[in-house]
Amino acid sequence: MRFKKIFNHYFFWVVNYYLLPHPTGAFKRIDSTISSLPNIKKGKHLFGSIEWRYKNKPIGHIHGNRVVDILFPKEIQTNLLLDKRVTQNTYAKNGISIHLRTNEDIDFALKVLIQSYNFVKLKTDKHETI
Numbered sequence: 414m415r416f417k418k419i420f421n422h423y424f425f426w427v428v429n430y431y432l433l434p435h436p437t438g439a440f441k442r443i444d445s446t447i448s449s450l451p452n453i454k455k456g457k458h459l460f461g462s463i464e465w466r467y468k469n470k471p472i473g474h475i476h477g478n479r480v481v482d483i484l485f486p487k488e489i490q491t492n493l494l495l496d497k498r499v500t501q502n503t504y505a506k507n508g509i510s511i512h513l514r515t516n517e518d519i520d521f522a523l524k525v526l527i528q529s530y531n532f533v534k535l536k537t538d539k540h541e542t543i
Contacts, residue, residue, distance in 0.1 A: 439478040439513045439522075447472065447526055452534075465526075470533045473526050481511045481522040483529050493525065 440463075447465045448455050453472070458464035462482075464474035473483035484507055485493065493499045493509050498521055502508030511522045 437478065439519050440475055442519055443475055443481065443523060443526070446523055447530070450527075450530055453530070465530075467530060467533045468537050470537050472529050472533055479513055481513065481526065482508055483511075483525060484508045485529065485532070489528075489532070499525075 444455070444463065447453060450467075452467055454466050454469075456464055456466065458474040462474045462476045465472040471484060473481055475481050482502055482505070484505060487507060490507055490509055494501060498511060498518060500510045500512070502510045509525075511518060511525060513519055513522060
């Protein structure tokens with residue numbers, strides 16, 4: 414069973430990294446925008462991806478120039494999944510994925526990442542003041 418899970422994971426990423434079209438420079442554009450937000454720290458995530466955190470709370474992460482993954486509460490996730498550009502994350506039940514195929518996808522991913530930043534910031538700062 415473990416072999417099947419590992420095989421499926423690598424198959425998924427081979428398809429995403431090498432076979433599907435993607436815009437050049439997606440990572441640079443997204444990273445420069447999100448990293449410039451107040452109190453954001455950038456670090457390594459699983460499988461070579463890069464993640465952003467607000468005061469140690471995850472905002473989202475990106476896999477190369479290909480896929481952005483973001484965690485949201487169920488009600489926000491449900492609304493986002495109504496958009497055809499958003500898919501259910503393969504590994505996190507409360508996560509979404511945005512596949513970066515066009516410049517419009519990059520703009521949309523930035524919009525959703527900023528929405529995640531604002532949500533996490535509000536929730537984190539609210540708990541700090543209590």
